[in-house]
Amino acid sequence: MQSSPTTKPLSPRKMGVINGRGLWTLYVKEVRRFMNVFSQTLLAPMVTTLLFLAVFALALGGGGRQVGGVDYILFLGPGLIMMSMVQNAFANTSSSILIAKVQGNIVDLLMPPLSPAELVIGVAGGGVTRGVMVGFVVALGMSIFVPLSIHNAGFILWHAINASLMLALLGLIGGIWAEKFDHIAAVTNFIITPFSFLSGTFYSIERLPENWRFIADFNPFFYMIDGFRYGFIGHADSSLAVGFFLVLIVNIGLGFTAHRMISTGYRLKA
Amino acid sequence: MSLGATKEVSKPRTIRQYGAINWRGLWALYSRKAVLRFLRYGLESIAGPVASSCIFVLVFVLALDGGTAMSPDLTLAQFVVPGIVMFTLAHVAFDSAAVMIIHDKQDGVIQDVLMAPLTPLEIVIGYSLGAATNGLLTGGILLVIFSVFIDLPFINPLMAIGFALGGTLLFAMVGMIVGIWSERWDHFSAAETFLVMPLGLLSGTFFSLERVPGGFEWLLLGNPMFHAINGFRAAVTGHSDASIWSGALLITGLTVILALTTWRLFAVGYRIKA
Numbered sequence: 055m056q057s058s059p060t061t062k063p064l065s066p067r068k069m070g071v072i073n074g075r076g077l078w079t080l081y082v083k084e085v086r087r088f089m090n091v092f093s094q095t096l097l098a099p100m101v102t103t104l105l106f107l108a109v110f111a112l113a114l115g116g117g118g119r120q121v122g123g124v125d126y127i128l129f130l131g132p133g134l135i136m137m138s139m140v141q142n143a144f145a146n147t148s149s150s151i152l153i154a155k156v157q158g159n160i161v162d163l164l165m166p167p168l169s170p171a172e173l174v175i176g177v178a179g180g181g182v183t184r185g186v187m188v189g190f191v192v193a194l195g196m197s198i199f200v201p202l203s204i205h206n207a208g209f210i211l212w213h214a215i216n217a218s219l220m221l222a223l224l225g226l227i228g229g230i231w232a233e234k235f236d237h238i239a240a241v242t243n244f245i246i247t248p249f250s251f252l253s254g255t256f257y258s259i260e261r262l263p264e265n266w267r268f269i270a271d272f273n274p275f276f277y278m279i280d281g282f283r284y285g286f287i288g289h290a291d292s293s294l295a296v297g298f299f300l301v302l303i304v305n306i307g308l309g310f311t312a313h314r315m316i317s318t319g320y321r322l323k324a
Numbered sequence: 325m326s327l328g329a330t331k332e333v334s335k336p337r338t339i340r341q342y343g344a345i346n347w348r349g350l351w352a353l354y355s356r357k358a359v360l361r362f363l364r365y366g367l368e369s370i371a372g373p374v375a376s377s378c379i380f381v382l383v384f385v386l387a388l389d390g391g392t393a394m395s396p397d398l399t400l401a402q403f404v405v406p407g408i409v410m411f412t413l414a415h416v417a418f419d420s421a422a423v424m425i426i427h428d429k430q431d432g433v434i435q436d437v438l439m440a441p442l443t444p445l446e447i448v449i450g451y452s453l454g455a456a457t458n459g460l461l462t463g464g465i466l467l468v469i470f471s472v473f474i475d476l477p478f479i480n481p482l483m484a485i486g487f488a489l490g491g492t493l494l495f496a497m498v499g500m501i502v503g504i505w506s507e508r509w510d511h512f513s514a515a516e517t518f519l520v521m522p523l524g525l526l527s528g529t530f531f532s533l534e535r536v537p538g539g540f541e542w543l544l545l546g547n548p549m550f551h552a553i554n555g556f557r558a559a560v561t562g563h564s565d566a567s568i569w570s571g572a573l574l575i576t577g578l579t580v581i582l583a584l585t586t587w588r589l590f591a592v593g594y595r596i597k598a
Contacts, residue, residue: 113531257387
């Protein structure tokens with residue numbers, strides 16, 4: 055035993071209402087997790103999205119086709135950016151939680167002095183960061199080929215952040231619910247991908263048959279793609295005000311659900 | 325020492341005899357290691373690709389504003405469906421081959437395959453036929469689903485089977501090579517994102533050769549996936565963008581070259597044996 059005479063007596067660390075340092079540490083851990091493999095998490099989505107752009111522009115953009123009052127490629131671009139953002143925000147939080155659960159190091163999140171709200175904010179913050187960064191990288195790559203112009207930056211930011219947050223929270227909830235990787239793959243394949251593909255990314259919602267319009271009317275994915283696209287091209291298929299508040303309300307609801315799941319320990323604590 | 329062992333009246337052990345090919349071993353590798361494992365995760369491995377292919381077709385049919393069909397004799401759905409079936413089939417074969425080998429390497433159970441009395445050639449045949457079967461299975465399910473909704477004439481069924489086999493074997497070989505080369509899952513997903521997806525998406529699945537801007541046709545004509553899709557589409561619908569025979573030749577040649585490469589890799593034990 056070696057005792058050094060100069061150590062101060064240990065006392066519990068004082069913190070206010072929010073454990074700022076812990077929250078920041080969690081957030082940074084979430085961001086570093088995906089930045090470590092940025093070729094997989096940032097470059098790969100960009101390449102895939104640009105391939106989609108090429109495919110759809112070649113297949114469907116011929117003959118100066120106009121959708122929503124602009125060239126098809128200008129209509130398509132924002133939709134594709136949004137699609138890559140939501141898919142990555144979801145992938146980030148769901149894989150983070152599920153891997154932690156499978157490997158057993160989820161206790162490292164549950165043991166520290168972090169409240170459920172702080173956990174939700176930290177993990178979801180990482181997902182939002184990934185979503186927004188992917189969106190930015192994709193937009194940057196896309197701007198080489200598509201003359202993207204900004205009509206209303208406020209709508210772009212609002213919907214980028216809210217859409218990423220919505221999917222980050224869904225990913226958090228999905229990650230808590232899932233027990234195996236199959237489960238999360240099923241959610242991605244049968245819920246997230248269909249919603250992000252069929253909610254007006256590639257076509258104007260007017261194309262839907264009359265009795266399928268309800269797909270759009272109650273679908274937050276549709277409103278956020280539409281609102282995000284409005285920020286670029288200045289044309290929307292839906293009511294902007296409804297979309298603006300709907301994403302906020304859905305996010306608050308999802309945030310409370312995630313908070314509830316963590317505080318009761320659903321599938322997290324034995 | 326167990327006492328029971330002495331009581332046992334066992335037949336004298338002899339070495340199992342087999343001819344030039346270890347059929348039983350090959351069958352075990354093919355069925356248990358490759359196909360049954362794939363079927364066990366059916367929800368993820370079959371239903372997933374099937375669902376996303378259906379979504380692709382739906383998106384294309386909805387996104388097209390009428391009038392701009394790829395060719396006068398086919399509707400857009402008729403044009404796109406054979407391409408999507410072929411792409412999915414090849415993608416599943418690639419995934420299945422690569423994932424099998426990476427899993428076996430990571431869990432260390434690849435030793436069980438290497439230690440068994442199987443020659444490198446038998447190992448290559450077992451794994452690749454297994455992956456090819458998985459691809460064909462998924463493609464078959466897709467064809468059945470699509471033919472309910474879309475009129476597919478199947479002009480030349482034999483040729484369709486031939487091209488399906490060629491495409492799935494080719495990508496099973498690519499998947500095996502990627503699986504042997506990968507040391508982490510990152511490597512696999514890099515190969516998928518930067519090799520297989522571009523080959524699959526820029527292949528004429530979704531657009532015909534005439535749509536490609538001048539000067540870039542080589543991008544399609546040099547892509548084996550384009551030839552696999554073109555041949556398959558010709559067999560199913562009768563519409564072809566390029567020479568079918570040279571496509572068949574290219575696919576066969578490439579598959580043979582890659583099969584020989586894979587065989588060599590297993591024989592020397594590249595990244596498999598220490």
